[in-house]
Amino acid sequence: SADEKLGLLYVPLGNQTPDQLGAGRSANVEKFSSSITALDLNSGQVRWVRQTVHHDLWDMDVPAQPTLVD
Numbered sequence: 001s002a003d004e005k006l007g008l009l010y011v012p013l014g015n016q017t018p019d020q021l022g023a024g025r026s027a028n029v030e031k032f033s034s035s036i037t038a039l040d041l042n043s044g045q046v047r048w049v050r051q052t053v054h055h056d057l058w059d060m061d062v063p064a065q066p067t068l069v070d
Contacts, residue, residue: 001065008047009039012062015053022057030054034061 001010016025016033025033031049034056038047053060 001068002041003068004041007041009041010066010068011037011039012065013037014061014063015056015059022055025055036062036066 002008003010013032013035016022016029031051033051034053035049035051037049039045040047052062
């Protein structure tokens with residue numbers, strides 16, 4: 001999903017492997033696991049990250065793009 005007014009692209013991200021164990025994930029990988037990440041439309045830089053499930057071992061990631069409501 002994209003919000004041209006705010007200049008943001010919202011990207012849903014899944015949980016990182018290994019799904020059931022979760023061992024060996026770096027802090028950077030954990031930060032983006034099971035999250036909605038907002039990217040700047042012009043630069044592509046990360047503006048913010050909202051993780052829906054911390055250290056997701058249950059495959060409860062974000063399966064589709066967010067719906068934007070005006």
